[in-house]
Amino acid sequence: MTMFKRAMLGAIAALGLAFPALSAERAIIVLDGSGSMWAQIDGKARITIARETLASVLADLPDDLELGFMTYGHRKKGDCGDIEMLVEPAVGTGAAIAKAADSINPKGMTPISDAVKLAAEDLRYTEEKATVILITDGLETCEVDPCQLASELEKQGVDFTTHVLGFGLSDEEGQQVACLAENTGGQYLSAADGAGLVDALTKTVAQVVQAEPKPEPEPAPKPEPAPKVEYNFAPTASLSEGGPDIEDGGPLNLTWQWFKVNPDGTKGEWIDTDYYARFKGTLEPGDYIVTVEYGYATAEQPVTIVADKVNDTHFILNAAVFKLHPKSSEGAEVNENASIGIRHNSENVTTQYGDKVLVLPAGKLDFDVTIGEATVTRSYTVKAGETIDEDVIVGTGLVFFKAEYAPGVKVEDNDLYMEIFDAKVALDGTRSSIAYGYDGEQDFELAPGDYVMDYKLDGTTGQIPFSVATGERTDIPVVLDAGVLAVTTPSDDYVEFRSPTKDIAGNITSFDYGYGPNVQTTLKAGDYIVFSEKGDVESETPVTIKAGERFELTITPPKAGGKKK
Structure with a gap:
């Protein structure tokens, strides 16, 4: 049994928690899924600790507790609207919440206030008693005042409460989010590690189900001599x-x-x-x-x-102070999404984000500062008492891709795959992959240099070389010169989109395939053969695709004596 599991079991046993079947209310747990959740505590990522905590504490819930699960910042970087309800409030959701937590991949912003508001609205907080339990390791990053929001929710709600579990937050950081709890009559609980998070979550869930606290045994009376000093320890x-x-x-x-x-x-x-x-x-x-x-x-x-x-x-403490300000280029604003990986004497210490004041042990320290897909390493050998205060210029440029089927016809299909490669070709003919993503519009922060972007959408592929300069934005149109072909078949026919002629080696090129009754693909403008097969009956239909246009084809059942294999 790991030390963390022992800590969780010990915390639960110490609380003596027993969930009674009393009149429970509806509640939603909101878990921070922002990029900072990859930071480690005692060698383990915060998101991993949070998953284990949810699985342990929610393993045995009362039958009438309706509990939901929401997260944010888990799908996109820099998107304050990235909030998702993963498990709707219902009874018996403990296992579903634990499974949903395992699927979270932290990467984005921290829209605490909007997430709490959405959870409150889902619970119909203006009509019924409702509770939100927020677990966060960071502060609001989306320019909404959580204190003001809490006051508004309290005024409008029937009996609305928010409990805030500050996971790995300093006292000062905790004070900035504690108002969410205080202004709604809830509790702010601080958790520095896994055992502390188990303790805090167990307490708040117990309050939701209105657990009857076990009476504390009366302490044995003992005389307390009047102290002759006001305190005896002042370190x-x-x-x-x-x-x-x-x-x-x-x-x-x-x-x-x-x-x-x-x-x-x-x-x-x-x-x-x-x-x-x-x-x-x-x-x-x-x-x-x-x-x-x-x-x-x-x-x-x-x-x-x-x-x-x-x-x-x-x-x-034998320590030094670091004030590193990560910037994409000279004169740019501090990038609050920049990650700073810190090593002391070659051993990993932590990963922080944005503009932070850090107190670290003196000695040899390495900082890997990353903005987008670019990283620079700064190394220092510092003495105790020193302060390092400086900008760290990562040196990045922004490239923005906007895809169109034809000029003026926007691609809104989020299946469009783009992958960025280094322009240099290795001896084996390969290139190093830098980054990738899916959408018709994508942007990447990259180190200055030459690159190649490969794209693919169904049967359409292409490649665009480009260059990036530090501190500059480069807009690159991606004109697919393609159209959409939609095919309807009588049933689950096999459909393949082929070239109308053979190449010099005598081969027919296959661009895409699928199964009916409805098959859709994207193809470069030109002539194609739509091959259809069902059992031993085949058909071939020539089509012409025009850029920026949609072509719909219906394949009818063959007549008796039609073409067979």
Whole structure:
């Protein structure tokens, strides 16, 4: 059993969760499917942890709970409208939700507010009691104020509640989305890892089904001596030895945790967690191991607490600050969709997105900064206490393809496949594939250079060479010089679209095929033979395809004595 599964089982057991068959309401879980969900926690992608959490917590739901599942940012990059209901609210949907979560491939934006609004509307929140449970690892990226939306939903709803589970969010980030919960009477719960996410989701689902909490046993009374000091633990931390103490107010906060000490002196059971540089607490007298985290830098020390004395142990994080601003070209705005893969001493640390302030261990650090399909690597060897603040110019240009059957006749078929290759040809005659996509209009951010775009739509293929320059947009028309051929057959006849003549080797070219009664394809303008076969009866019909036009052909059943094999 993995450590994560043990953590999930332990969290559920600790909660003592039992779902009673009480009057449950309708609810929808909204899971973040944006690109940042590929970031890792303890070597495992956040989306993987979320999938495992949903499968575990939703394995046993009450019979009358109607639960749905929605996600966003999982189909397209840069599309704030990429929101999809994967499982409609219904009873017994736990397995369906777990299966749907497994199919999510994070890649896009974070339209939190619009997703919550759509979920509320699907639940008929103005007519019935409804709850939305949002699981997100990022902030709103689609220019909608989540706080204002929450207030509007609360005013209009009969009894509408949003619970927000901040997965891997800092305290400051959590405060920016907590209003979604607070303004609707819900809860904001923070989860730093898989076990924390299990705990948070279990609690919110329990509230939806109105689980009766088990009574807490009355603690045994024990005398509490009046403290002679207001607090007895006031730690401080700095990035480097002799450097200034870290203060609150920046984009990151310190996280303090203290643990019991095992008999062999190693770190034992976790006791508690607190935050901020100004933290001052009261601990029971005794020995502890205390850790402090600041971004991705950590420090650990043994601490002894003595009654009526203040312990002010100082921690040195041995860390540096990075403020890297990814841009596609000189003078461009910061690209918030840029990914930054970080390695410390050649080991992967994390992947971040956009313009971030990062605190990282001092030493050798490599940053792979990617915008679109282009990547540059920046390497640094930094000392503790240093700050690196600079732009990272990836150097990309934008190429935009717009396909037409003929000039003025737009291709709206999302089956049009485009693949970008490096123009250079290897010794074996192949080219390196750079990117691909499906649609009549597509754009790619690419490094400057020469490329070839291959396209295919049914029986139509072609190739367009092009070049990309840094900081420039290149618009390329893709004129297929093709039309659409629609064939209707008596039944499930085999239909093949062939050349009317043989090539120099004596072969007939096949462009596409399908099965009736309705077959449709796209072909270059010109003459073709439509070959049809059913059992031992064959037919051949010549057709002429014109660019930008649709040709419809009906193949009638052959008369008695018709052409046979």
